[in-house]
Amino acid sequence: xxxxxxxxxxxxxxxxxxxxxxxxxxxxxxxxxxxxxxxxxxxxxxxxxxxxxxxxxxxxxxxxxxxxxxxxxxxxxxxxxxxxxxxxxxxxxxxxxxxxxxxxxxxxxxxxxxxxxxxxxxxxxxxxxxxxxxxxxxxxxxxxxxxxxxxxxxxxxxxxxxxxxxxxxxxxxxxxxxxxxxxxxxxxxxxxxxxxxxxxxxxxxxxxxxxxxxxxxxxxxxx
Amino acid sequence: xxxxxxxxxxxxxxxxxxxxxxxxxxxxxxxxxxxxxxxxxxxxxxxxxxxxxxxxxxxxxxxxxxxxxxxxxxxxxxxxxxxxxxxxxxxxxxxxxxxxxxxxxxxxxxxxxxxxxxxxxxxxxxxxxxxxxxxxxxxxxxxxxxxxxxxxxxxxxxxxxxxxxxxxxxxxxxxxxxxxxxxxxxxxxxxxxxxxxxxxxxxxxxxxxxxxxxxxxxxxxxxxxxxxxxxxxxxxxxxxxxxxxxxxxxxxxxxxxxxxxxxxxxxxxxxxxxxxxxxxxxxxxxxxxxxxxxxxxxxxxxxxxxxxxxxxxxxxxxxxxxxxxxxxxxxxxxxxxxxxxxxxxxxxxxxxxxxxxxxxxxxxxxxxxxxxxxxxxxxxxxxxxxxxxxxxxxxxxxxxxxxxxxxxxxxxxxxxxxxxxxxxxxxxxxxxxxxxxxxxxxxxxxxxxxxxxxxxxxxxxxxxxxxxxxxxxxxxxxxxxxxxxxxxxxxxxxxxxxxxxxxxxxxxxxxxxxxxxxxxxxxxxxxxxxxxxxxxxxxxxxxxxxxxxxxxxxxxxxxxxxxxxxxxxxxxxxxxxxxxxxxxxxxxxxxxxxxxxxxxxxxxxxxxxxxxxxxxxxxxxxxxxxxxxxxxxxxxxxxxxxxxxxxxxxxxxxxxxxxxxxxxxxxxxxxxxxxxxxxxxxx
Numbered sequence: 051x052x053x054x055x056x057x058x059x060x061x062x063x064x065x066x067x068x069x070x071x072x073x074x075x076x077x078x079x080x081x082x083x084x085x086x087x088x089x090x091x092x093x094x095x096x097x098x099x100x101x102x103x104x105x106x107x108x109x110x111x112x113x114x115x116x117x118x119x120x121x122x123x124x125x126x127x128x129x130x131x132x133x134x135x136x137x138x139x140x141x142x143x144x145x146x147x148x149x150x151x152x153x154x155x156x157x158x159x160x161x162x163x164x165x166x167x168x169x170x171x172x173x174x175x176x177x178x179x180x181x182x183x184x185x186x187x188x189x190x191x192x193x194x195x196x197x198x199x200x201x202x203x204x205x206x207x208x209x210x211x212x213x214x215x216x217x218x219x220x221x222x223x224x225x226x227x228x229x230x231x232x233x234x235x236x237x238x239x240x241x242x243x244x245x246x247x248x249x250x251x252x253x254x255x256x257x258x259x260x261x262x263x264x265x266x267x268x269x270x271x272x273x
Numbered sequence: 274x275x276x277x278x279x280x281x282x283x284x285x286x287x288x289x290x291x292x293x294x295x296x297x298x299x300x301x302x303x304x305x306x307x308x309x310x311x312x313x314x315x316x317x318x319x320x321x322x323x324x325x326x327x328x329x330x331x332x333x334x335x336x337x338x339x340x341x342x343x344x345x346x347x348x349x350x351x352x353x354x355x356x357x358x359x360x361x362x363x364x365x366x367x368x369x370x371x372x373x374x375x376x377x378x379x380x381x382x383x384x385x386x387x388x389x390x391x392x393x394x395x396x397x398x399x400x401x402x403x404x405x406x407x408x409x410x411x412x413x414x415x416x417x418x419x420x421x422x423x424x425x426x427x428x429x430x431x432x433x434x435x436x437x438x439x440x441x442x443x444x445x446x447x448x449x450x451x452x453x454x455x456x457x458x459x460x461x462x463x464x465x466x467x468x469x470x471x472x473x474x475x476x477x478x479x480x481x482x483x484x485x486x487x488x489x490x491x492x493x494x495x496x497x498x499x500x501x502x503x504x505x506x507x508x509x510x511x512x513x514x515x516x517x518x519x520x521x522x523x524x525x526x527x528x529x530x531x532x533x534x535x536x537x538x539x540x541x542x543x544x545x546x547x548x549x550x551x552x553x554x555x556x557x558x559x560x561x562x563x564x565x566x567x568x569x570x571x572x573x574x575x576x577x578x579x580x581x582x583x584x585x586x587x588x589x590x591x592x593x594x595x596x597x598x599x600x601x602x603x604x605x606x607x608x609x610x611x612x613x614x615x616x617x618x619x620x621x622x623x624x625x626x627x628x629x630x631x632x633x634x635x636x637x638x639x640x641x642x643x644x645x646x647x648x649x650x651x652x653x654x655x656x657x658x659x660x661x662x663x664x665x666x667x668x669x670x671x672x673x674x675x676x677x678x679x680x681x682x683x684x685x686x687x688x689x690x691x692x693x694x695x696x697x698x699x700x701x702x703x704x705x706x707x708x709x710x711x712x713x714x715x716x717x718x719x720x721x722x723x724x725x726x727x728x729x730x731x732x733x734x735x736x737x738x739x740x741x742x743x744x745x746x747x748x749x750x751x752x753x754x755x756x757x758x759x760x761x762x763x764x765x766x767x768x769x770x771x772x773x774x775x776x777x778x779x780x781x782x783x784x785x786x787x788x789x790x791x792x793x794x795x796x797x798x799x800x801x802x803x804x805x806x807x808x809x810x811x812x813x814x815x816x817x818x819x820x821x822x823x824x825x826x827x828x829x830x831x832x833x834x835x836x837x838x839x840x841x842x843x844x845x846x847x848x849x850x851x852x853x854x855x856x857x858x859x860x861x862x863x864x865x866x867x868x869x870x871x872x873x874x875x876x877x878x879x880x881x882x883x884x885x886x887x888x889x890x891x892x893x894x895x896x897x898x899x900x901x902x903x904x905x906x907x908x909x910x911x912x913x914x915x916x917x918x919x920x921x922x923x924x925x926x927x928x929x930x931x932x933x934x935x936x937x938x939x940x941x942x943x944x945x946x947x948x949x950x951x952x953x954x955x956x
């Protein structure tokens with residue numbers, strides 16, 4: 051829960067940005083390339099990618115190719131936009147060198163307070179837009195448009211979402227994983243049984259029924 | 274000749290058929306082997322083991338159909354069986370049946386199978402369905418990426434079956450073929466696996482593949498860990514190595530390793546699909562299924578429709594089955610008469626006519642009902658409705674500590690307990706299945722009805738219907754209460770996960786249905802039949818010996834037994850005749866009525882028999898009559914049911930438990946009712 055309300059850690063944002071840039075530049079991002087681009091060791095990269103995958107932001111393809119999901123892409127674009135904004139502010143308004151601005155921007159985009167960044171963005175982009183609900187992770191009031199990890203059991207028929215986490219242990223957890231309920235997976239609640247329980251969901255292109263007591267173990271990001 | 278030609282090759286190719294439930298694996302198996310299949314049980318368990326021998330291009334293939342599974346972990350019985358077979362037997366080729374219209378989840382199992390390092394053929398089954406959905410699968414690329422052979426099949430139409438066999442032979446006989454390419458896990462994990470492979474020094478003659486063993490041990494699989502410790506050079510220390518690595522990796526990924534690996538597998542599958550499938554997501558597959566479900570699972574219509582379907586199933590099982598039953602009964606009677614006419618009267622004739630022929634007749638008389646029920650159940654299962662039935666009823670059944678699928682066996686119990694016990698097969702989880710079997714005999718079957726009719730006719734002519742209804746209700750209530758009791762005492766507290774696939778609706782194939790019905794009915798005939806036959810002969814012997822030409826006379830062994838039992842049944846208000854009748858009821862409950870007829874000196878003991886009612890009124894009171902009916906309801910399942918329970922649980926322990934429990938329960942309850950009745954002055 052903390053993770054989702056705090057948004058992405060600074061380092062994860064950097065990874066997201068690096069992957070985004072690699073994909074834009076070369077059409078694909080491999081773990082090796084990411085490690086090179088960020089000047090870190092490969093294990094650190096794989097750890098970070100796992101985190102991104104678990105948040106539903108990235109996908110791991112064969113041969114270590116990494117792809118961003120729709121959500122991941124949105125986030126990455128947002129981060130890149132901020133990065134550009136800060137950089138342009140540093141270069142255009144303050145007259146810094148391109149390379150120095152690049153380096154500084156990497157730090158500033160994370161370090162300044164969201165409100166300040168919003169004003170900065172507004173300033174650079176020429177928008178007098180101060181309320182700050184145009185930004186996803188950094189902006190917005192708490193609990194709006196971001197992962198409030200609801201339980202699958204609470205969702206109504208028709209609701210769609212993405213699995214944030216599967217809690218519980220042992221047989222049930224293993225069974226859920228084997229049936230494809232791992233974090234990052236999208237699902238849709240189809241219906242509840244006439245007696246109210248169990249419920250039916252669509253996941254990975256097939257239909258699955260599970261009891262509400264079981265669905266309680268699954269945290270979902272609605273959207 | 275053939276031996277000489279083939280002496281450098283193995284004489285038999287062992288092919289393991291593996292796949293998800295609902296992938297059409299059974300249809301593939303039926304198409305490959307046709308009627309040349311052998312059905313048995315896996316050692317010590319009740320999971321069906323099917324295998325068949327197929328000759329193709331001069332080679333002999335032994336095809337073993339492994340249970341349908343979603344994963345190769347060892348959490349369920351089916352998974353354990355499949356896994357043990359793959360590891361401990363010399364499997365030459367795995368034929369992995371995959372539902373091409375549902376690749377993502379099906380390939381999750383494939384990633385695990387490939388880790389075993391056994392040559393594999395992936396059969397993309399139901400390819401027609403996938404094509405209808407607009408999916409184009411690049412099979413060459415698929416084969417190349419995984420280093421496996423890939424064939425497209427439509428098992429329900431027999432398409433691609435010879436391709437499977439050809440490729441299987443090719444893979445089995447290809448010495449220099451690459452092993453299938455195992456899933457690449459996350460590089461970090463791969464690195465650790467490599468390190469472990471060197472450190473642990475797993476003996477080369479260990480039957481499980483090294484890499485697989487390590488991955489499974491890392492996932493915390495208990496059996497893999499045991500195996501690893503046994504085959505590693507450093508013995509138990511290998512486990513501390515595994516644990517250290519596990520901790521390290523969990524630290525790196527910030528999540529438990531099982532999840533990380535499952536994530537990785539699904540990630541790999543997702544990537545693979547993106548590479549080989551042109552149009553990955555399409556919901557057309559659900560169109561028909563959705564439309565049907567909108568009606569069948571509708572909030573208002575769902576349950577009435579379900580009940581109507583159940584009523585139809587019940588009616589067809591017992592009415593259509595019943596037509597044949599009459600026919601068989603007449604046939605058996607005619608055969609008996611003929612034999613009686615041919616043989617000189619005496620013990621031998623009686624043994625053959627009253628013992629053997631009547632005994633065999635008692636077995637085959639069930640066959641039409643059982644066959645008809647399995648026709649219905651096959652249709653429900655193969656069409657995809659069975660999962661919906663469980664979905665609809667689970668809430669209600671779960672309150673009783675049962676699974677949604679328990680409803681059908683219990684309902685069948687009102688007709689006859691024998692098919693009911695066999696219907697419990699549809700429950701996948703062993704505990705759910707056994708629990709359902711244990712309580713089924715408490716459901717009052719039609720064979721008990723004649724007893725109720727006779728006694729209510731004699732004692733409760735004014736409110737007979739209510740009396741009979743009360744007995745049915747008592748049966749249901751006891752079943753529910755016993756279910757709760759057993760769940761609390763005998764089975765694990767945590768109910769097994771319900772998590773269940775709702776497969777797309779499909780039209781069942783005639784061949785599939787017929788094979789299902791045949792194998793299940795024939796199992797009943799051979800296995801349960803022997804027990805029933807033996808029991809019938811024993812009952813005949815007890816009733817006829819010492820030989821004096823009459824059956825169940827006062828001098829017979831069984832009536833002596835009845836007299837011996839008199840002190841036991843006295844406290845519940847019964848005499849020796851009642852005891853004898855109940856003893857005979859063990860053979861078949863309706864026999865209680867005819868036995869009472871014989872014991873009271875009326876050659877014929879029908880339920881409408883006026884003289885018999887008169888005699889009963891002399892030795893029973895309404896109170897003892899009700900007690901006797903209660904006793905008949907509960908006291909013990911009939912021989913055929915016992916045989917079915919033995920066969921389905923594959924355990925004398927459970928069978929004895931059912932007998933002991935029901936005897937105790939019946940006696941206790943009868944005692945209570947009788948004594949309370951006496952105390953309150955009810956006659």
